[in-house]
Amino acid sequence: QVQLVESGGGLVQAGGSLRLSCAASGGTFTSYTMGWFRQAPGKERQFVANIKYSGGSTYYADSVKGRFTISRDNAKNTVYLQMNSLKPEDTAVYYCAAYLFGVVATTRPSKYNYWGQGTQVTVSS
Numbered sequence: 001q002v003q004l005v006e007s008g009g010g011l012v013q014a015g016g017s018l019r020l021s022c023a024a025s026g027g028t029f030t031s032y033t034m035g036w037f038r039q040a041p042g043k044e045r046q047f048v049a050n051i052k053y054s055g056g057s058t059y060y061a062d063s064v065k066g067r068f069t070i071s072r073d074n075a076k077n078t079v080y081l082q083m084n085s086l087k088p089e090d091t092a093v094y095y096c097a098a099y100l101f102g103v104v105a106t107t108r109p110s111k112y113n114y115w116g117q118g119t120q121v122t123v124s125s
Contacts, residue, residue, distance in 0.1 A: 002027035002114040004096045009119030012086055016123070020081040022096030022116060030054070033102030034072055034079040037109060038092035038121075045095070047107035049081065057104045064090075086123045093118040 008020040022034070035050035049060045049070040058070050069082040079096060097112035106112075 002032070002098050004098060004114055004116035006094065006096050006116045006119040009094060009121045011122045011124065014086060014088055014123055014125050016086050017082070017084045018086065018121060020083070020094055020096075020119060020121075022079045022081075024077045024079070024098065027098070027114075029077040030074050032098040032100055032113075033104060033106070034070075035097045035099065035102075035106075035112060036070060036079075036081045037095045037097060038090075039095070039118075040092040043092075045109050046092075047109070048094070050099075050102070050104060050106065051079065052104040053101055059105045059107075061107070083121070086121075088123045088125045090121060091123050092121060094121050 003025045006022045033053045036048040039045040051058045051070045067085045072079045095118045096116040098114040099112045
């Protein structure tokens with residue numbers, strides 16, 4: 001059983017930056033492709049980015065490409081999402097998820113085995 005705990009959310013003005021962290025425990029971190037998703041009120045959960053279990057390979061949603069960067073520190077069992085040039089439409093609850101030996105381009109939430117509780121990101125205009 002893998003536990004995921006997100007942190008780093010908050011309120012930021014448009015054009016600002018935030019870095020989200022997701023600390024994992026209870027499993028072999030290097031066996032999991034790690035992803036970030038987001039969900040705005042009244043909308044479906046949306047894929048943001050992921051990074052392969054072995055590191056190196058990443059995949060991004062078109063809406064965040066060039067603004068967000070996903071990375072992982074396997075020594076700390078932590079995955080990060082650096083978010084720059086934030087827009088009001090980035091406002092959502094952001095979730096970390098883990099997918100056992102997952103294919104890096106997997107965007108469907110149902111494929112992910114474990115989820116965190118989420119952290120709120122609010123971007124004001």
